[in-house]
Amino acid sequence: SSSSSFGDADVLRWARRAWCERVRADGDVVVDATLGCGRDALYLALECASPDVIIRGFDVASEALEASTRAFEDARVAPRRFAFEQRCHADALEAMAATRARDVGVLMANLGYLPAPGLRADERARRTRTEASTSARLVRAGTRTLRLGGVFTVVAYLGHDGGAEENEAVRRAFAELSPKDFTVVVHAVVNRKNAPVLYVCERVQ
Numbered sequence: 001s002s003s004s005s006f007g008d009a010d011v012l013r014w015a016r017r018a019w020c021e022r023v024r025a026d027g028d029v030v031v032d033a034t035l036g037c038g039r040d041a042l043y044l045a046l047e048c049a050s051p052d053v054i055i056r057g058f059d060v061a062s063e064a065l066e067a068s069t070r071a072f073e074d075a076r077v078a079p080r081r082f083a084f085e086q087r088c089h090a091d092a093l094e095a096m097a098a099t100r101a102r103d104v105g106v107l108m109a110n111l112g113y114l115p116a117p118g119l120r121a122d123e124r125a126r127r128t129r130t131e132a133s134t135s136a137r138l139v140r141a142g143t144r145t146l147r148l149g150g151v152f153t154v155v156a157y158l159g160h161d162g163g164a165e166e167n168e169a170v171r172r173a174f175a176e177l178s179p180k181d182f183t184v185v186v187h188a189v190v191n192r193k194n195a196p197v198l199y200v201c202e203r204v205q
Contacts, residue, residue, distance in 0.1 A: 028105035038068025092139035133167035139173035
Protein backbone atom coordinates (compact mmCIF):
# COMPACT_ATOMS: atom_id res chain seq x y z
CA SER A 1 0.00 0.00 0.00
CA SER A 2 1.66 3.15 -1.13
CA SER A 3 0.57 6.75 -0.45
CA SER A 4 -1.62 7.33 2.61
CA SER A 5 -2.77 10.11 4.95
CA PHE A 6 -5.57 10.87 7.39
CA GLY A 7 -7.64 12.36 4.57
CA ASP A 8 -7.64 9.01 2.76
CA ALA A 9 -9.57 7.22 5.50
CA ASP A 10 -12.82 7.03 3.53
CA VAL A 11 -11.49 5.20 0.48
CA LEU A 12 -9.35 2.87 2.59
CA ARG A 13 -12.38 1.96 4.71
CA TRP A 14 -14.43 1.24 1.59
CA ALA A 15 -11.62 -0.88 0.13
CA ARG A 16 -11.20 -2.90 3.30
CA ARG A 17 -14.90 -3.61 3.39
CA ALA A 18 -14.72 -4.99 -0.15
CA TRP A 19 -11.78 -7.28 0.73
CA CYS A 20 -13.42 -8.72 3.82
CA GLU A 21 -16.69 -9.34 1.99
CA ARG A 22 -14.99 -11.30 -0.78
CA VAL A 23 -12.17 -13.32 0.76
CA ARG A 24 -13.11 -16.97 1.20
CA ALA A 25 -12.94 -18.34 4.71
CA ASP A 26 -11.78 -21.75 3.53
CA GLY A 27 -8.66 -20.43 1.83
CA ASP A 28 -8.16 -17.99 -1.02
CA VAL A 29 -5.47 -16.32 -3.10
CA VAL A 30 -4.81 -12.80 -1.81
CA VAL A 31 -2.36 -10.36 -3.39
CA ASP A 32 -1.14 -6.88 -2.41
CA ALA A 33 0.51 -5.61 -5.58
CA THR A 34 1.97 -2.49 -3.89
CA LEU A 35 2.94 -3.44 -0.35
CA GLY A 36 4.23 -0.08 0.84
CA CYS A 37 4.53 -0.35 4.63
CA GLY A 38 2.31 -3.45 4.68
CA ARG A 39 -0.59 -1.92 6.59
CA ASP A 40 -3.37 -3.06 4.25
CA ALA A 41 -1.95 -6.55 3.77
CA LEU A 42 -1.61 -6.88 7.54
CA TYR A 43 -5.18 -5.69 8.07
CA LEU A 44 -6.42 -8.37 5.71
CA ALA A 45 -4.27 -11.03 7.35
CA LEU A 46 -5.52 -10.16 10.85
CA GLU A 47 -9.11 -9.06 10.27
CA CYS A 48 -10.41 -10.83 7.15
CA ALA A 49 -8.45 -13.88 6.13
CA SER A 50 -8.44 -17.32 7.72
CA PRO A 51 -5.14 -18.88 8.85
CA ASP A 52 -5.18 -20.92 5.63
CA VAL A 53 -4.86 -17.82 3.43
CA ILE A 54 -1.38 -16.85 2.26
CA ILE A 55 -0.88 -13.13 1.58
CA ARG A 56 1.33 -12.56 -1.45
CA GLY A 57 2.88 -9.12 -1.79
CA PHE A 58 4.99 -7.18 -4.25
CA ASP A 59 6.82 -3.87 -4.22
CA VAL A 60 9.64 -2.44 -6.29
CA ALA A 61 11.26 -0.81 -3.23
CA SER A 62 13.43 -2.93 -0.94
CA GLU A 63 12.55 -0.74 2.04
CA ALA A 64 8.87 -1.55 1.45
CA LEU A 65 9.54 -5.28 1.72
CA GLU A 66 11.61 -4.73 4.85
CA ALA A 67 8.89 -2.59 6.46
CA SER A 68 6.12 -5.03 5.53
CA THR A 69 8.04 -8.05 6.78
CA ARG A 70 8.77 -6.24 10.04
CA ALA A 71 5.09 -5.32 10.44
CA PHE A 72 4.00 -8.94 9.96
CA GLU A 73 6.66 -10.22 12.32
CA ASP A 74 5.77 -7.62 14.98
CA ALA A 75 2.13 -8.73 14.70
CA ARG A 76 3.28 -12.36 15.10
CA VAL A 77 1.83 -13.50 11.81
CA ALA A 78 3.22 -16.95 11.06
CA PRO A 79 5.89 -16.86 8.33
CA ARG A 80 3.99 -19.48 6.32
CA ARG A 81 1.11 -17.00 5.93
CA PHE A 82 2.94 -14.42 3.81
CA ALA A 83 5.34 -14.30 0.87
CA PHE A 84 6.78 -10.99 -0.31
CA GLU A 85 8.83 -10.29 -3.44
CA GLN A 86 10.69 -7.25 -4.76
CA ARG A 87 9.09 -6.76 -8.14
CA CYS A 88 7.23 -4.19 -10.24
CA HIS A 89 3.47 -4.46 -9.68
CA ALA A 90 2.70 -4.73 -13.40
CA ASP A 91 5.40 -7.34 -14.07
CA ALA A 92 4.23 -9.42 -11.12
CA LEU A 93 0.58 -9.43 -12.16
CA GLU A 94 1.38 -10.14 -15.81
CA ALA A 95 3.31 -13.21 -14.66
CA MET A 96 0.39 -14.27 -12.44
CA ALA A 97 -2.08 -13.75 -15.28
CA ALA A 98 -0.08 -16.17 -17.39
CA THR A 99 0.06 -18.89 -14.72
CA ARG A 100 -2.85 -18.27 -12.32
CA ALA A 101 -5.64 -16.81 -14.45
CA ARG A 102 -9.05 -16.64 -12.73
CA ASP A 103 -7.53 -17.74 -9.42
CA VAL A 104 -7.22 -14.64 -7.19
CA GLY A 105 -9.93 -13.78 -4.68
CA VAL A 106 -8.65 -10.43 -3.44
CA LEU A 107 -6.19 -8.16 -5.25
CA MET A 108 -5.27 -4.68 -4.05
CA ALA A 109 -3.05 -1.85 -5.23
CA ASN A 110 -2.49 1.59 -3.72
CA LEU A 111 -0.71 3.76 -6.26
CA GLY A 112 1.71 6.61 -5.65
CA TYR A 113 4.87 6.41 -3.58
CA LEU A 114 6.01 4.71 -0.39
CA PRO A 115 4.77 6.71 2.64
CA ALA A 116 7.50 8.62 4.48
CA PRO A 117 6.10 11.24 6.87
CA GLY A 118 8.03 14.47 7.23
CA LEU A 119 9.58 14.58 3.78
CA ARG A 120 9.75 17.91 1.95
CA ALA A 121 7.95 18.18 -1.40
CA ASP A 122 11.23 18.02 -3.34
CA GLU A 123 12.25 14.90 -1.43
CA ARG A 124 8.91 13.21 -2.15
CA ALA A 125 9.30 14.07 -5.85
CA ARG A 126 12.52 12.05 -6.01
CA ARG A 127 11.02 8.93 -4.44
CA THR A 128 10.17 5.91 -6.57
CA ARG A 129 6.48 5.87 -7.42
CA THR A 130 4.06 4.08 -9.67
CA GLU A 131 3.43 5.49 -13.13
CA ALA A 132 0.52 5.70 -15.57
CA SER A 133 1.88 3.20 -18.10
CA THR A 134 2.73 0.46 -15.61
CA SER A 135 -0.45 0.96 -13.59
CA ALA A 136 -2.57 0.58 -16.73
CA ARG A 137 -0.70 -2.70 -17.37
CA LEU A 138 -1.42 -3.68 -13.77
CA VAL A 139 -5.16 -3.20 -14.27
CA ARG A 140 -5.26 -5.20 -17.50
CA ALA A 141 -3.25 -8.07 -16.02
CA GLY A 142 -4.85 -7.96 -12.59
CA THR A 143 -8.36 -8.35 -13.90
CA ARG A 144 -7.29 -11.52 -15.75
CA THR A 145 -6.21 -13.08 -12.45
CA LEU A 146 -9.58 -12.65 -10.69
CA ARG A 147 -11.71 -15.70 -9.95
CA LEU A 148 -15.49 -15.51 -10.23
CA GLY A 149 -16.63 -13.22 -7.41
CA GLY A 150 -13.09 -11.97 -6.85
CA VAL A 151 -12.45 -8.30 -6.20
CA PHE A 152 -9.66 -5.96 -7.32
CA THR A 153 -9.29 -2.58 -5.60
CA VAL A 154 -7.08 0.24 -6.84
CA VAL A 155 -6.59 3.51 -4.97
CA ALA A 156 -5.24 6.30 -7.17
CA TYR A 157 -3.75 9.41 -5.54
CA LEU A 158 -4.00 12.76 -7.30
CA GLY A 159 -1.87 15.06 -5.15
CA HIS A 160 1.58 14.28 -6.57
CA ASP A 161 3.17 14.95 -9.96
CA GLY A 162 1.74 12.51 -12.46
CA GLY A 163 -1.07 11.42 -10.14
CA ALA A 164 -3.91 12.79 -12.27
CA GLU A 165 -2.47 11.20 -15.42
CA GLU A 166 -2.07 7.88 -13.64
CA ASN A 167 -5.66 8.01 -12.40
CA GLU A 168 -6.89 8.67 -15.94
CA ALA A 169 -4.86 5.75 -17.30
CA VAL A 170 -6.33 3.46 -14.65
CA ARG A 171 -9.86 4.73 -15.36
CA ARG A 172 -9.45 4.06 -19.09
CA ALA A 173 -8.09 0.55 -18.47
CA PHE A 174 -11.06 -0.33 -16.27
CA ALA A 175 -13.50 1.25 -18.76
CA GLU A 176 -12.24 -1.12 -21.47
CA LEU A 177 -13.49 -4.18 -19.58
CA SER A 178 -16.50 -6.12 -20.80
CA PRO A 179 -19.58 -5.37 -18.65
CA LYS A 180 -20.59 -9.00 -19.11
CA ASP A 181 -17.49 -10.15 -17.23
CA PHE A 182 -16.79 -7.33 -14.78
CA THR A 183 -18.49 -4.64 -12.73
CA VAL A 184 -16.37 -1.63 -11.83
CA VAL A 185 -17.51 0.94 -9.27
CA VAL A 186 -15.73 4.22 -8.51
CA HIS A 187 -15.71 5.82 -5.05
CA ALA A 188 -14.41 9.33 -4.37
CA VAL A 189 -14.97 12.18 -1.92
CA VAL A 190 -16.00 14.99 -4.26
CA ASN A 191 -15.84 17.87 -1.77
CA ARG A 192 -12.16 17.38 -0.93
CA LYS A 193 -9.44 18.71 -3.22
CA ASN A 194 -7.22 16.00 -4.73
CA ALA A 195 -9.05 13.29 -2.80
CA PRO A 196 -7.93 9.77 -3.77
CA VAL A 197 -10.12 7.69 -6.04
CA LEU A 198 -11.04 4.07 -5.29
CA TYR A 199 -11.87 1.61 -8.05
CA VAL A 200 -13.58 -1.64 -7.04
CA CYS A 201 -13.68 -4.26 -9.78
CA GLU A 202 -15.53 -7.57 -9.41
CA ARG A 203 -15.52 -10.49 -11.83
CA VAL A 204 -19.15 -11.43 -12.37
CA GLN A 205 -18.69 -14.03 -15.14
